[in-house]
Amino acid sequence: MTCAFLGGEIINPSNNYVVISKENNVLDTVTLDNNNRFLYKINPIDPGLYTFSHGGEIQMIFLEPTDSIVLRLNNLDFDESLVFTGHGAKENNYLINMFLKNELVSNKILKMSQASPEQFEHDLDSIKNEFQNDLNAFKTKYNTSPLFNEIAQANIDYNFYAQKELYPFTSYGKTERKNFESLPKSFYTYRSKIDYNNDKLKNYFPYYSFLKYHFNNIALQRHFTHSNDSVFNNKSLEYNLDKIHLIDSLITNDSIKNSLLKFAAFRYINASNNTEDYLPYLNSYLEKSTSKKNNYQIKNLIESLIKLKPGSTIPNTLVSNEKGNEYQINDFIDGPTAIYFWSYNMKNHFIESHKKIKELRVKYPEIDFIAINIDENKESWVNYLKQHHYSLKNEYRFMTPEKSRQILALNTINRVILVKKDKTIVNSNTNMFSKHFEVELLGLINQ
Numbered sequence: 001m002t003c004a005f006l007g008g009e010i011i012n013p014s015n016n017y018v019v020i021s022k023e024n025n026v027l028d029t030v031t032l033d034n035n036n037r038f039l040y041k042i043n044p045i046d047p048g049l050y051t052f053s054h055g056g057e058i059q060m061i062f063l064e065p066t067d068s069i070v071l072r073l074n075n076l077d078f079d080e081s082l083v084f085t086g087h088g089a090k091e092n093n094y095l096i097n098m099f100l101k102n103e104l105v106s107n108k109i110l111k112m113s114q115a116s117p118e119q120f121e122h123d124l125d126s127i128k129n130e131f132q133n134d135l136n137a138f139k140t141k142y143n144t145s146p147l148f149n150e151i152a153q154a155n156i157d158y159n160f161y162a163q164k165e166l167y168p169f170t171s172y173g174k175t176e177r178k179n180f181e182s183l184p185k186s187f188y189t190y191r192s193k194i195d196y197n198n199d200k201l202k203n204y205f206p207y208y209s210f211l212k213y214h215f216n217n218i219a220l221q222r223h224f225t226h227s228n229d230s231v232f233n234n235k236s237l238e239y240n241l242d243k244i245h246l247i248d249s250l251i252t253n254d255s256i257k258n259s260l261l262k263f264a265a266f267r268y269i270n271a272s273n274n275t276e277d278y279l280p281y282l283n284s285y286l287e288k289s290t291s292k293k294n295n296y297q298i299k300n301l302i303e304s305l306i307k308l309k310p311g312s313t314i315p316n317t318l319v320s321n322e323k324g325n326e327y328q329i330n331d332f333i334d335g336p337t338a339i340y341f342w343s344y345n346m347k348n349h350f351i352e353s354h355k356k357i358k359e360l361r362v363k364y365p366e367i368d369f370i371a372i373n374i375d376e377n378k379e380s381w382v383n384y385l386k387q388h389h390y391s392l393k394n395e396y397r398f399m400t401p402e403k404s405r406q407i408l409a410l411n412t413i414n415r416v417i418l419v420k421k422d423k424t425i426v427n428s429n430t431n432m433f434s435k436h437f438e439v440e441l442l443g444l445i446n447q
Helices: 075-081 089-112 117-142 146-170 176-181 189-193 205-227 238-249 254-271 276-290 292-307 345-363 381-387 400-408 438-446
Strands: 004-011 016-020 026-032 037-042 050-056 057-063 068-074 083-087 318-320 325-329 337-342 368-373 395-398 416-418 427-430
Touching: 004 050, 004 057, 004 075, 016 037, 026 037, 026 050, 050 146, 057 068, 057 075, 057 089, 068 075, 068 395, 075 146, 075 325, 075 368, 089 117, 089 146, 117 254, 146 176, 146 205, 146 318, 176 325, 205 238, 205 254, 238 254, 238 276, 254 276, 254 292, 254 381, 276 292, 276 381, 276 427, 345 438, 416 438, 427 438
Parallel strands: 004 068, 337 368, 368 395
Antiparallel strands: 004 037, 016 026, 016 050, 050 057, 068 083, 318 325, 318 395, 337 416, 416 427
């Protein structure tokens, strides 16, 4: 038998379907029945990691031939309520429990980062050994497959490797240069074991996250060898050129390389407001990326950002309110305005941004705070707001999301656009969670 079955029940669904994908390719959109249940047959089955998503939440599922897995979850508490039954369930329950356990220890590890490198390494190894012992016992008890063993081991290794890559950035009291200089020579010996081109893990969150942190780290180490900088500056053109050079030189797998190059480009462009640096960065990026789609996106993003420079009139794009009435963005700008964005796919940001704006509305009543949903699904956005008990006032959604995201250069959900009463842009690339944001709001009021 070369097929597998995936089914389940969703309590408190936010829409009537689930999406099943593998390696960023959607296999199918499966409709929930009247009991909020679904069943899907994957035939033939390609053993490995699949993605299951619903209502902006996403989780990975491990599937092998003959598996018949039934999941159950409460959409209001997605990861914490997710449980599996059926053939193949034990492996998936192990992986989700490991995911939740990693989330729990992450804050503990952040506090540990304030210790010396030697103490941090000792304490981190102790936690890693607990994870390793759990995995060893699980493998022995259930006689798991080599593929599962590889994925579960990678989960442990790359999660803990990532913590060591983050250490110089999270250890306070010194500059990053001083932090690097204080590391023991053996601190990064695991780097000799890194597989930069693991096709089985290319879409696995622990592996991909590690690679992002790793290249941030080694690029900064290289940058310090030919600059006088002593602190991390993610807006530096030279540092970001170092990063994409290292990605290109160490990775041969086109899928992994192009994905990391795209992420690095978006990260840099979002951080930097210096449009003069965009062209040399773009030229270097295009020499390395082999993805026509990614190259097109990055070029369009830069072109859009140039049009969003301070002093430019904010470009018009269609939005609608909860009643379905259509407007151009300029229609509701008649005073100092802050426009922010949200998506089902970023639940934490959705909740935290609305919480933050609620506070800012009280402190700065002179400013209109406008929220725009950027998702394609036009039926669910109002229900999603109601489900979380948010007011619908000053809430809109893009009528043509893909086109609007391009016009407003929304390469990140964190972008906030500040606009004067005369509809000209003050800042098209600020962040409400920045410590400087309220200073910018005061400046907007006084203009």
